[in-house]
Amino acid sequence: MESKESSLETSTPNVSPSAAASNAYALGLTQFQGFWIPSSRVPTSSIISFQKYFQALDDDIIVASKPKAGTTWLKALVFTIVNRHSYTLSNIPLNSENPNLDLSKIPSPRVFSTHLPYSMLADSIKRSNCRIVYITRNPFDIVVSLWHFVRGVHNLPDWPLEDCFEMFCRGEESYGPFWDHALGYWNMSVEKPSNILFMRYEELKEDSVAQTKRLAEFLRFPFSLEEEKIGVVNQIIDFCSFNNLKDLEVNKTGKMPRSIIPSLIPSHKLFFRSGKVGDYINHLSPTAVERLSNVLKEKLSESSLTFN
Numbered sequence: 482m483e484s485k486e487s488s489l490e491t492s493t494p495n496v497s498p499s500a501a502a503s504n505a506y507a508l509g510l511t512q513f514q515g516f517w518i519p520s521s522r523v524p525t526s527s528i529i530s531f532q533k534y535f536q537a538l539d540d541d542i543i544v545a546s547k548p549k550a551g552t553t554w555l556k557a558l559v560f561t562i563v564n565r566h567s568y569t570l571s572n573i574p575l576n577s578e579n580p581n582l583d584l585s586k587i588p589s590p591r592v593f594s595t596h597l598p599y600s601m602l603a604d605s606i607k608r609s610n611c612r613i614v615y616i617t618r619n620p621f622d623i624v625v626s627l628w629h630f631v632r633g634v635h636n637l638p639d640w641p642l643e644d645c646f647e648m649f650c651r652g653e654e655s656y657g658p659f660w661d662h663a664l665g666y667w668n669m670s671v672e673k674p675s676n677i678l679f680m681r682y683e684e685l686k687e688d689s690v691a692q693t694k695r696l697a698e699f700l701r702f703p704f705s706l707e708e709e710k711i712g713v714v715n716q717i718i719d720f721c722s723f724n725n726l727k728d729l730e731v732n733k734t735g736k737m738p739r740s741i742i743p744s745l746i747p748s749h750k751l752f753f754r755s756g757k758v759g760d761y762i763n764h765l766s767p768t769a770v771e772r773l774s775n776v777l778k779e780k781l782s783e784s785s786l787t788f789n
């Protein structure tokens with residue numbers, strides 16, 4: 482499990498644009514258990530330890546996602562919904578710091594976040610009654626968001642979008658392939674709907690109220706009629722909105738608490754770019770869109786999961 486950290490850091494600080502362009506290894510990704518994992522951020526040994534030793538509790542909550550699918554947004558919503566009786570929106574820790582992730586100090590229910598695919602989660606999570614919320618997003622916006630992020634984190638202003646796009650289509654991207662990541666959680670959400678909620682960035686944008694209420698109910702923290710009447714749902718939505726989070730002082734000036742590559746400590750700013758649905762239209766050609774659509778059609782052909 483990882484906290485709100487960059488998952489795209491490389492173990493080669495001076496990676497050149499051409500090297501980054503050529504393959505996933507140049508971006509510090511390692512193929513492990515069928516996925517491309519950022520080995521510098523999440524060494525495979527720590528994944529094995531997590532799989533073996535992590536003890537899930539029945540009331541644990543796990544926010545799961547592929548990078549750039551809406552992790553920051555969903556984490557803020559889940560934390561705020563679950564802790565709304567402990568804090569007010571003016572003193573909630575999200576205003577100033579990352580929540581304390583020391584396992585022994587996290588109050589119940591513990592809220593974790595991970596980019597790991599379902600197949601890599603600890604067995605204790607799969608056996609427990611804990612809740613997993615997965616968020617996904619249309620892959621066209623994900624690839625554009627990812628490209629901006631990698632360029633920012635690695636200081637690669639000239640890295641061509643085409644190279645990032647090609648890697649994405651081959652499945653060679655952080656925690657990719659995208660389709661296998663989404664399918665793992667999708668299939669489990671169909672099999673165990675009371676334990677795994679499958680959410681979409683676009684639906685959360687389109688109908689924030691209905692989706693936030695759905696999320697709160699799933700987490701077993703439903704809004705009371707009184708709360709709905711006095712506008713708590715909208716207050717939480719507004720607090721967690723792109724515009725509000727982006728403008729918090731901690732997100733304008735803050736940096737990740739740690740990085741194993743000191744020169745590449747990402748600032749919080751990088752997690753807030755445009756926050757829009759469909760921005761890919763400004764970056765991807767119709768041919769590229771068709772290409773990725775065809776890849777998805779093929780990879781998801783056996784499943785009921787679709788992306789527009």
Ligand SMILES: Nc1ncnc2c1ncn2[C@@H]1O[C@H](COP(=O)(O)OS(=O)(=O)O)[C@@H](OP(=O)(O)O)[C@H]1O
Binds near residue numbers: 487548551629753757
């Ligand atoms: N509150 C809120 N509401 C809506 N959208 C938001 C929000 N916070 C972040 N964002 C946008 O989400 C994109 C970053 O994705 P992630 O948070 O999954 O990134 S990461 O996994 O934490 O690296 C990235 O998307 P793009 O703007 O398309 O690049 C962010 O701008």
